[in-house]
Amino acid sequence: MIANNLNEAKAQVDAWKIAGEKVVFTNGCFDILHRGHVEYLADAKFLGSNLVLALNSDSSVRELKGAHRPIQTQDDRAAILDALESIDLVVVFDEDTPAKIIHSLLPDVLVKWSDYSTKTIESSDTSIENGENLKVVPVRPCLVYESYTADAPQTANDDEHVFRKDAL
Numbered sequence: 001m002i003a004n005n006l007n008e009a010k011a012q013v014d015a016w017k018i019a020g021e022k023v024v025f026t027n028g029c030f031d032i033l034h035r036g037h038v039e040y041l042a043d044a045k046f047l048g049s050n051l052v053l054a055l056n057s058d059s060s061v062r063e064l065k066g067a068h069r070p071i072q073t074q075d076d077r078a079a080i081l082d083a084l085e086s087i088d089l090v091v092v093f094d095e096d097t098p099a100k101i102i103h104s105l106l107p108d109v110l111v112k113w114s115d116y117s118t119k120t121i122e123s124s125d126t127s128i129e130n131g132e133n134l135k136v137v138p139v140r141p142c143l144v145y146e147s148y149t150a151d152a153p154q155t156a157n158d159d160e161h162v163f164r165k166d167a168l
Contacts, residue, residue: 002078002090006104009091013052013105022048025107027098029056030077031070038084044111045086052089052107053081054098063096 003009013023024047030037045051055078061070070077078090093101102110 001088002082006091006093006101009052009089009101010104012089013050013107016050021050022109023105023107024048024051024109024111025054025098025102025105026051026111027054027056027093027101029061029064029070030081031061031065031072033077033080038086041081041084041086045088047109047111050088051086052091052105053087054101055081055090055092057092057094060094060096 001012003012016023024044026041026044028037030053041051041053055074056064058070058074061074072080074092078092081087082090091101
């Protein structure tokens with residue numbers, strides 16, 4: 001499902017929560033979708049019942065990656081991502097960070113790739129501010145490509161990482 005706006009996304013997330021389902025959240029540009037993205041999104045989905053992906057708008061991607069980007073429009077990126085089995089909801093955002101969406105949706109789990117840490121992920125303090133049970137779970141790219149295993153970045157608290165059972 002592609003939400004037309006944040007209110008529509010919130011209504012869907014609220015319905016999932018009322019049904020007792022665990023909501024997982026991630027975000028990104030996903031301008032040039034590759035296998036690493038697809039496997040990362042599958043790992044994220046494994047952490048709950050429903051995966052919400054907040055997608056950077058075209059203007060947001062240009063701001064982050066330069067005037068030559070995005071390669072694909074936000075509508076095309078949203079349609080491609082929505083077609084993935086792992087993604088249940090796509091919502092486009094224009095802001096520099098997904099903080100507004102995170103604070104509105106209050107997901108149960110916030111997932112980012114391992115180039116982030118729990119200290120640098122936007123809105124990781126949402127659980128404290130809103131009394132929600134929000135976990136921040138970095139996912140290592142070494143799960144995606146075995147050749148990365150030896151060079152995979154490590155964090156001081158390696159138990160923060162989550163692995164799909166079939167990836168171990």
